[in-house]
Amino acid sequence: MKIAVIADPHFHDIDNRQGVGRGDRVAVRTLADTNASTRVFNESFHATRALLDDIVRRGISLVVIAGDLTDDGQQSTMAAATAVLADYSRRFGLRFVATPGNHDLYAIHGRHQSKRFLNADGSHMLVTSDPQMEQGGSVERIVSDDMYCGGYGAAIPALVDLGFFRRKSDLHWECPFGTDDRLEARSFEIVSADGQTVRRMIDASFLVEPVEGLWLLSIDANVFEPRNGDLDPTLEKSYHDSTDAGWNAMPRNKGFVLDWMKDVATRAEALGKRLVAFSHYPVIDPLNGTWADEAKLLNDTSFLRRTPRAEVSKAAAATGIKVHFSGHLHINDTAVFRDGDDWLVNIAVPSMVGFPPAYKVVEISGERLEVETAVVSDVPSYDTAFALYRVEAEREGTSAAVTEATGHADFLSRHLAEMVRHRYLPKEWPQDLAALVPQLCLGDLEILAATAAPLVPKDVPSLVASSPITGTTMLQDLPFFEMIVDWYRLRKGRELALGFIEPARIAVYRHLAARFAAGAWPTGSLQDRLASFMRMLSDWLASAPSRDFSVDLVTGEVMPRDHLGRTVRRQTGSA
Structure with missing residues (x-):
């Protein structure tokens, strides 16, 4: 059935x-x-x-x-x-x-x-x-x-x-x-x-x-x-x-x-x-x-x-x-x-x-x-509207970056980034945090996690300017905005999002989450708010199963299945 x-x-x-x-x-x-x-x-x-x-x-x-x-x-x-x-x-x-x-x-x-x-x-x-x-x-x-x-x-x-x-x-x-x-x-x-x-x-x-x-x-x-x-x-x-x-x-x-x-x-x-x-x-x-x-x-x-x-x-x-x-x-x-x-x-x-x-x-x-x-990643004619999108963007002087998508799933992933830019940050994030996001990269977050004194957003520009990032890597230079987009991908897709995020990024995100988890700041401070952001990301990475699983109709136990469809027993509780 x-x-x-x-x-x-x-x-x-x-x-x-x-x-x-x-x-x-x-x-x-x-x-x-x-x-x-x-x-x-x-x-x-x-x-x-x-x-x-x-x-x-x-x-x-x-x-x-x-x-x-x-x-x-x-x-x-x-x-x-x-x-x-x-x-x-x-x-x-x-x-x-x-x-x-x-x-x-x-x-x-x-x-x-x-x-x-x-x-x-x-x-x-x-x-x-x-x-x-x-x-x-x-x-x-x-x-x-x-x-x-x-x-x-x-x-x-x-x-x-x-x-x-x-x-x-x-x-x-x-x-x-x-x-x-x-x-x-x-x-x-x-x-x-x-x-x-x-x-x-x-x-x-x-x-x-x-x-x-x-x-x-x-x-x-x-x-x-x-x-x-x-x-x-x-x-x-x-x-x-x-x-x-x-x-x-x-x-x-x-x-x-x-x-x-x-x-x-x-x-x-x-x-x-x-x-x-x-x-x-x-x-x-x-x-x-x-x-x-x-x-x-x-x-x-x-x-x-x-x-x-x-x-x-x-x-x-x-x-x-x-x-x-x-x-x-x-x-x-x-x-x-x-x-x-x-x-x-x-x-x-x-x-x-x-x-x-x-x-x-x-x-x-x-x-x-x-x-x-x-x-369902393969959608024939997924780009039917792209030509008109480009004409609109040229007329309005805006970006048509979403039309560079290579398939339907990639288009939706890119659309999510635009939604973060045009909807979530300006409409749902507090103004002080939203204004700070474009100014930060992941290396700056490392500095904030290492700062014991509680901060407010206006403290950040001078702090990061006076604390150069050591051992800079490409991922440390990654804009904080990109991490927020991946945060939303995980929030919406859980396990399915992993196919759209480079494993190296996930490793850095886990590292930053651990750094913030190790700190202690007053409630409402910038680091405390960022610790909440990191904690949610960690929880979504750990939550399972989100893709293939079995539900025991007698006990309510939810158990993930492996790639061969076999049930893998796990502890009962929230899935």
Whole structure:
């Protein structure tokens, strides 16, 4: 019994510029928007097909999609994405079972979307569903309903063939409300924090048995809680976005789903069914215990806001679902939560539009779940948009270095570096640290680690200027920025990142981490903050398994597998 689990395809149709028509102008998003995003846009068009082709080559017919099938839920994009899946179902017999992501729909009424598309001369036009949206720096503006992202009532019916409704071939189908699959029978009341505003919302969770003995539990962990006040229910701003809420909002707003999960798990065990649960959001801290260090280094980041709290993981583990697959964060990670006799394994699935490009192959064998991480580096036509990127960069006087990529995986690795430059450092790092980064090399970090007196960032330029680096090597001259990029590669890819980082660099990083670990500085000092940075890097290098492993479905033990697929027993605990 083998399943492919994919997450966050974020499919974008580069053949169709919404509102303009297919064929006359391609729909290539700008490089500027791409570099500032946590994902790439245009490359999803070919990457999705390469991913599905890899699944077909492996002879797998059952595919789980852990949310965010579409770019941003635009009506035309939704139609194009589901058409691709229908084509693979028709030609290769693939069966898709999905859960909705935060990019696939929004609350009940939906929300506007606006995107910038490149013209042949490097300028861009704005296509929007919002008549009030200003044109900005675009040379043209087009208003089109095709750009609108639907709510539950529009998006879930558009995903009709992905398990949200009963199929004749299903051996079993149910939802938290019973066996009626009509959307009007699957609504519930959701209340604002002050208790004054009540809305009817749809929950799209379901349980399906597509083949004998396998239960797939799709959990809709989107929570669109009304904001306080008597606001217009049709407006986006009237709801808290599910993007940051995730599982942290589930117990208070969707407790009935957790009750149903417990009932499903109990019945699955009694009936001898193999239960595989999935939702869009992680239900266990994906940072593997480095949360406190990240909070110390970076304060409040989107990643930290999206981290499930321990009490939420405890509530999910108490349901007895045992194994849960998630997407959303575009990372490769396996985490284990234990509370007495309760345990839960969360397997975070990477995306083909963020580093590293991969998915999970799951095989159920007796009392074991065998998991392989399949990297898809070869994407034909990965460089389709590169020519337009170069024209845009020349027009704007910016860099098109990402177009020097030698393949899809290399492009995503380079995109991550641009994301660090354009998004993470300026938007998530404290200003004093972000300003210091371009001034330092790894040799300077060695000096800081050897300085016993606590420092603040403004002390550093004069200190390193008066403390020349002895025995200078190429790696000691490596910019600190490059180490930060590798830090993010490890944060997102764990073991998979090692193929993109020179072993010599890893050795130097370990050395620097050891130097900072040996020191002791007051909390809040520069060295203390850098020690947190180094400690996280060390933890990610040591965390295993992240690629190929087995889950003991009786004990919850997670054990790595060697290159021959043999299980290597290790001590139980966080993975």
